[in-house]
Amino acid sequence: MANLRAGLIGLGMMGRHHGRVLAGLEGVDLVAVADASGQDPHGVAKGRPLVATIEELLANKLDYCMVAVPTIYHEEVGLALAEAGVHAMIEKPLAQDTPSAERIASAFEAKGLVGAVGHIERYNPALQQARARLEAGELGDVYQIVTRRQGPFPARIADVGVVKDLATHDIDLTSWVRQQPFTSVAARTAFRSGREFEDMVSITGQLADGTITSHLVNWLSPFKERVTVITGAKGAFIADTLTADLTFHANGEIKTVWGDIANFRGVSEGDVVRYAIAKREPLLVEHENFRDAVLGKDADIVTLSQGLATVRVAEAVIESAASGRMIEL
Template sequence: MHYAVIGTGYWGSNHARVAAELAEEGVIDEVVLCDVDESRVTELAESYGVRAATDYAELASLGVDAATVSTPSTTHHEIATTLLRDGVDALVEKPLALDSTEAWDLVSTADEEDRTLAVGHIFRHHPALCELKRRIDRGELGRVKYLATNRFSFRTPRATTGVLYSLAVHDVDISNYLLDDHPEWLFCSTDSIVREGIDETATVVLEYDGATSVINESWQVPVFGKRRDLVVVGSEKSAYIDYLDDTVLELYDSRIVERDGSLNAREEGKQVYETPKTEPLRAEVEEFVAASQGRSTLSAPGSVGAHAVDLLELAERSADRNETLRVESAGSRPARGRVSHE
């Protein structure tokens, strides 16, 4: 397999490293790095001893079979469409697109061309989160009732996309992933004070059938340093993950029990589990390569990324109107939602 990485900025350079490692191990045959910045891509390619290119439209003619797209989100649709039409499988970094129409168009194009389309929802490969998913699926937490996510830091907001598309894109997908469901209702509130039109703080509430997920995102919280964590409350046990510690899952054996007609809180301590150390990005790329070769299925196919973009658009609309939106099912994708006046 000939593999390309398109975009060699901060995150793209990590993709380049992983691709070069896989080539060294014989998992893929050749790597091509592609970027419009010729000096940057040439220097990076030389450091790994791989080929360099500056035009993604020429990659198919160079024999590329599959590629990572790690360019600015505004370019994802154009680049990925070209790749898929040229017979190149694509792993597109999140968000899949900044518009749901473009996101679902990529899904349709992949289907039409019989190509593999994956989206970089990397937390589906986070070791502790994967362990939590296994325990939820086998009923260890009982009925999941509540999820709470916090991603806080203090930094200048980006000039292009706010916290919804930069951070919440992870957490709406994580909620869907853990619950194996899509929400029925959505409410969102955002603040855009530092940069006009760029949300630097957002709270998203997703209401599922029997469960609520509350997502808090902000680039304007200086009191925690960098905080990224998740709490999942079940009827039998609860869980805590610090995303900055990839391998640790905490389970709390706490529940409300009824005895002799009265309710009591029972707390029986916690257990700390450490999962095997794996790099989420490498696991993501390895799975994509295997799926491209027909040896595996995808944890995050293009439809997963498109569903996430749908929910982000609904979140924007909810924030604009200060209204709760109902998420209605429409075949393989949610509808755009409607305003509830209840």
């Protein structure tokens, strides 16, 4: 069977990583790349055709395309790919607003095409393990999911704020790891860096099964943090997606009788286990799954309908912050 012919549009910071993975992906040939500037600042092309438009890229007879252009161009590029009958994975968020995301999802569905959204955190080994262990009942009933995603300002982002650029990771992974949609959100945002978009957000929410959620996201911290804490009846999972570590803190079973220790560690202690897990690059796993989906094999992709749901929640977060109200979804 001939390899799939893949294209890449958008050669910025994320595009270079997608190009690296696609260039070595088994069963796939990266046949051409595109960027509106006509330039290849990170050397992604490596002798392949370099063009400036989606129309020129489509002339290379693509089976599928990776879209890594700025969010405001996702609809334009996505609709062109759908019209041409080309499968696509689009970097997160799916689009800059709900109507655009709806049009992209509808276009791919109408053509019977495979579409996916690049929510890479789903493929982090720590979160993959957490979800599998939740499904196996190792944590019992889940009570709360808390995420912290903090770090310095990224100069590469200019077209959206921290909610749509970063918090969409947490919205998607929280709903996915629990397999439940959001039913309400309430949020507060801050604008501290002089840009038109928010650079800090605090979100509280609830999933359909009653799980409560909390998400702290910003571009203002001098340190980088990517942590998900899942608390349940039997203890808590802590997933650090920077190190891909998953740690389990069991509920206390051993009574602490030494008063000085009990003062700061609690009246009882449980086991703490950091799991040894295989750590493959999330971006490679993401691309392998999309390739398999295009081939009609079993695959775990972030569907366009799921990407659309994440955009809707993100917009509800922004609406809540602007109105001071909780928003029902």
